[in-house]
Amino acid sequence: GEEVQCQYAVTCAGLYSDRISELSGCNPNPRIVPFRGDYLVPDSRFPFLGVHFTPRMDGNIWLGPNAVLAFKREGYRPFDFSARDIMDIMIKSGLIKLVFQNFSYGVNEMYKACFLSATVKHLQKFIPEITISDILRGPAGVRAQALDKDGNLIDDFVFDGGVGDIGNRILHVRNAPSPAATSSLAISGMIVDEVQQRFKL
Ligand SMILES: Cc1cc2nc3c(=O)[nH]c(=O)nc-3n(C[C@H](O)[C@H](O)[C@H](O)COP(=O)(O)OP(=O)(O)OC[C@H]3O[C@@H](n4cnc5c(N)ncnc54)[C@H](O)[C@@H]3O)c2cc1C
Structure with missing residues (x-):
C-alpha cells in the first residue's frame, strides 16, 4: 500500500480495533x-x-x-x-x-x-x-x-495508545458504543478533545 507520513495518528477500526491496537503494544483487552x-x-x-x-x-x-x-x-x-x-x-x-x-x-x-x-x-x-x-x-x-x-460487555468509549514512541503518537478508538453512527458528529468532537489533551496540541 501507499506509505503515509504523519506526526500523529487516530485509528477507528471497528471490528478490527483490538488487533490494530495491539500493533502499537496495547493490552489485548477488551477484545x-x-x-x-x-x-x-x-x-x-x-x-x-x-x-x-x-x-x-x-x-x-x-x-x-x-x-x-x-x-x-x-x-x-x-x-x-x-x-x-x-x-x-x-x-x-x-x-x-x-x-x-x-x-x-x-x-x-x-x-x-x-x-x-x-x-x-x-x-x-x-x-x-x-x-x-x-x-x-x-x-x-x-x-x-x-x-x-x-465476559462483561463494554458499553463506554475505550481510548488507548500503546507503548514506546509510537504509543505516544497514536490514539486508538477501541470501542465506540452504538448508536455511534447517529452520534458520529458528537463523537468526532469528543475524539478531537481527546487528541488535543493526549498530544498536548
Ligand atoms: C445491525 C446493526 C445495526 C446498527 N444500527 C445502528 C443504528 O440504527 N444507529 C446507530 O447509530 N448505530 C447503529 N449501529 C452501530 C454502528 O454501526 C456502529 O456503532 C458504528 O458503525 C461504529 O463506528 P466505528 O467507526 O467505530 O466502526 P465502523 O463503522 O465499523 O468503521 C470501522 C472502519 O475501519 C475500517 N477498517 C478496519 N480495519 C482496518 C484496517 N486494518 N485498515 C484499514 N481500515 C480498516 C473498516 O473497513 C471500517 O470502514 C448498528 C450496528 C449494527 C451491526
Missing part, C-alpha cells in the same frame, strides 16, 4: 467479539404490508436486528466462518463467561435466528397483524462488541 444482526424485510409479493419498524429511503421496511454470535469478524452470512476469529473469540475473549451468564437469552436469540416463526411471534407483541407470509430474510450487519476478559 472484539462479532455479533451478527439480521434484518427481516417484507415479502415483495405482499407490498401492502402495513408495519413500520424501520422505514428505509427506498420504501422498504426493515424489522430487527437480532444479535447472534458471528463465526467471522466480517461474517455477514450465517455460515461465514474464520478459524482465526473463532480461536480468538473462544480462547482470548470473555465470551465463554458471557455465554454462561446469559445462556437462555443467547439460546433464544439463536432459536429466533434459525426459525422465522419464532421471530414473528416476538414481532407480534408489537404488531399483532404480522404473519410469517409477510416477511423474508433481509440484510445483516456485524456489531463489533467489545468484551472484557470477565
